[in-house]
Amino acid sequence: MSFREFAQFTAPTRVVAGRDLIDGIGFEFMKEGAQRVFLVTDKVIRETGLADRVSAGLADGGLEVAGMFDAIEQDSAVPTVEACAAAAKEAGADSFFAVGGGSVMDTAKIAMTLFSHGGTVHEYEGIYALPRAADGMGAPLPVAPLGALPTTAGTGSEVSMAAVVKDHEAKVKLEFADFPLFPKLAVLDPAATATLPPAIAASTGMDAMTHAIEGYLTLDGSPQRDAFALHALRLLNANIEKAVLTPEDEDARGNMLVAAALAITQSLGITHSMSHPAGGHFGVPHGVANAINLPHAIRFNAGGEPEVADRYRDVAEVMGTETGGSGPDVGDALATHIEGVTERLGLPRRLSEVGVPEDGIPALVEGAMGDGCTIVNPREPTEDDFTDLFRKAL
Amino acid sequence: MPYFKSDAEVYEFIGKLFEDLQEDDELAPKFQKANTIVQYQYRNPESQITVKMIDGEDGQVDCGETTMEPEVVMTMDADTAHKFWLGKVNVTVALARGQMKAKGPVAKILKLVPLVKPVFPRYRQMLDDAGRQDLLDAA
Numbered sequence: 001m002s003f004r005e006f007a008q009f010t011a012p013t014r015v016v017a018g019r020d021l022i023d024g025i026g027f028e029f030m031k032e033g034a035q036r037v038f039l040v041t042d043k044v045i046r047e048t049g050l051a052d053r054v055s056a057g058l059a060d061g062g063l064e065v066a067g068m069f070d071a072i073e074q075d076s077a078v079p080t081v082e083a084c085a086a087a088a089k090e091a092g093a094d095s096f097f098a099v100g101g102g103s104v105m106d107t108a109k110i111a112m113t114l115f116s117h118g119g120t121v122h123e124y125e126g127i128y129a130l131p132r133a134a135d136g137m138g139a140p141l142p143v144a145p146l147g148a149l150p151t152t153a154g155t156g157s158e159v160s161m162a163a164v165v166k167d168h169e170a171k172v173k174l175e176f177a178d179f180p181l182f183p184k185l186a187v188l189d190p191a192a193t194a195t196l197p198p199a200i201a202a203s204t205g206m207d208a209m210t211h212a213i214e215g216y217l218t219l220d221g222s223p224q225r226d227a228f229a230l231h232a233l234r235l236l237n238a239n240i241e242k243a244v245l246t247p248e249d250e251d252a253r254g255n256m257l258v259a260a261a262l263a264i265t266q267s268l269g270i271t272h273s274m275s276h277p278a279g280g281h282f283g284v285p286h287g288v289a290n291a292i293n294l295p296h297a298i299r300f301n302a303g304g305e306p307e308v309a310d311r312y313r314d315v316a317e318v319m320g321t322e323t324g325g326s327g328p329d330v331g332d333a334l335a336t337h338i339e340g341v342t343e344r345l346g347l348p349r350r351l352s353e354v355g356v357p358e359d360g361i362p363a364l365v366e367g368a369m370g371d372g373c374t375i376v377n378p379r380e381p382t383e384d385d386f387t388d389l390f391r392k393a394l
Numbered sequence: 395m396p397y398f399k400s401d402a403e404v405y406e407f408i409g410k411l412f413e414d415l416q417e418d419d420e421l422a423p424k425f426q427k428a429n430t431i432v433q434y435q436y437r438n439p440e441s442q443i444t445v446k447m448i449d450g451e452d453g454q455v456d457c458g459e460t461t462m463e464p465e466v467v468m469t470m471d472a473d474t475a476h477k478f479w480l481g482k483v484n485v486t487v488a489l490a491r492g493q494m495k496a497k498g499p500v501a502k503i504l505k506l507v508p509l510v511k512p513v514f515p516r517y518r519q520m521l522d523d524a525g526r527q528d529l530l531d532a533a
Contacts, residue, residue, distance in 0.1 A: 005484065005487065006484070006487045006490070006491065008490050008491065122498075125497065125498055125499065126466075126467075126495070126496045126497040126498050126499075126500050127489050127495065127496045127500055128492050128495045128496075129495070129496070129497045136469070136495070137492075172499065174499070175499070175500065175501065219486065220486045220487070220490065267486070366427075369505065369508075370427075370501065370502075370504075370505030371501065371504075371505070372500065372501045372504040372505075374508075375485070375486060375504060375507050375508065376486050380508070
């Protein structure tokens with residue numbers, strides 16, 4: 001095994017995982033310097049009573065709840081983030097706590113950034129674009145503490161330094177990545193996913209599985225990421241079907257939360273390159289698109305360098321799948337296993353089932369070729385390769 | 395010691411490379427698909443190159459002051475830029491380490507990365523033609 005040219009790994013979020021953590025959430029968040037907490041959630045979560053339970057848990061731990069913001073749509077928008085930051089200022093908060101899925105957590109991250117540094121949402125779009133000391137080359141300037149209680153097991157935003165906000169006017173997704181966007185605290189409590197609809201549990205779970213597999217194969221990985229990814233896959237393989245098909249299984253739901261938090265990484269691969277434009281052009285839910293595209297990406301990659309197939313062998317091994325033979329055989333065995341999981345979860349198997357027309361392929365190919373995940377994929381695809389992959393996925 | 399002694403040297407080589415690319419019948423249309431204006435802000439020596447790559451419009455390269463409004467701003471040492479055009483910088487590593495910082499819609503720039511490989515020999519040739527073996531050897 002060669003020594004990498006460069007590897008970087010950072011996981012600064014303190015993760016607490018267990019049962020009955022919500023009622024003592026203030027006890028944990030106080031350790032991060034929070035005193036007057038601004039809760040960020042959405043209306044669906046609020047209706048389940050979870051946000052109020054978190055609010056009570058914060059107060060029980062001796063913290064004040066300065067206010068609550070629940071006006072977050074599915075793809076959080078620039079004005080929503082600005083309104084959230086302004087409301088936190090108005091409330092005199094000193095910290096943020098997000099209760100929800102990816103959109104809620106990402107809103108809280110960028111609202112926390114505006115709250116801490118002022119400016120506009122667009123100012124912070126990019127990689128390492130938050131303010132720093134030493135003429136932009138030193139340590140990031142401090143931000144308000146952020147905690148998160150994820151209500152889906154998939155996005156991993158609760159332990160990541162990334163966020164996405166939609167600019168509906170320009171019809172683009174703004175992407176942010178910087179160290180201060182790592183939440184200070186992530187609370188993984190299966191009670192938070194108790195009311196998650198099975199279809200959402202399935203698609204977000206497949207998103208986590210895709211993060212783990214692509215994170216293990218990416219050109220931009222690290223040995224620590226490898227360890228996280230392989231254990232995430234063990235947990236995902238053992239728990240995803242139980243968590244979806246028998247949602248009362250609290251152990252399975254808890255293990256899925258841990259798996260999603262282990263699986264998330266910045267550097268992915270062409271499954272995501274294919275899924276991003278499928279979402280952008282045809283509204284295919286991200287986890288569903290990943291579930292459909294992942295087996296095709298695996299078969300393609302496994303036909304490349306032998307080292308790539310060797311890594312898929314590792315993945316197959318932790319997922320309990322027998323592999324043998326050449327690279328394409330390994331890829332096919334793993335892809336077939338994943339297709340079986342997708343089928344048992346009741347998710348769509350083809351892009352044509354979720355509204356992608358055949359004449360949409362050229363736009364999808366253009367989007368995939370230009371996606372940031374493509375350059376860290378372990379096998380370089382051409383336009384013809386993507387056309388072939390989309391045809392197979394259709 | 396920085397490879398380039400002055401901003402004028404940055405413009406003489408990296409600026410000229412961008413200008414040549416705008417004139418390239420094969421590459422220019424591909425770069426213009428990025429549909430953006432990128433500003434490269436270099437340190438050591440302080441210098442700035444702004445490049446317009448808008449689909450269906452003529453290209454434009456401004457070395458130094460500009461009236462163009464960049465959508466993406468890439469910040470790096472001029473040394474990093476030089477090594478990049480020699481084909482000696484892994485962009486994903488440079489971004490991960492913060493050697494290159496990107497403000498704005500980064501994906502628009504990342505999509506260009508696979509396109510620039512054919513440009514590396516051209517940059518080497520330019521340095522060679524100018525008798526700048528020192529720059530070829532430096533990186």
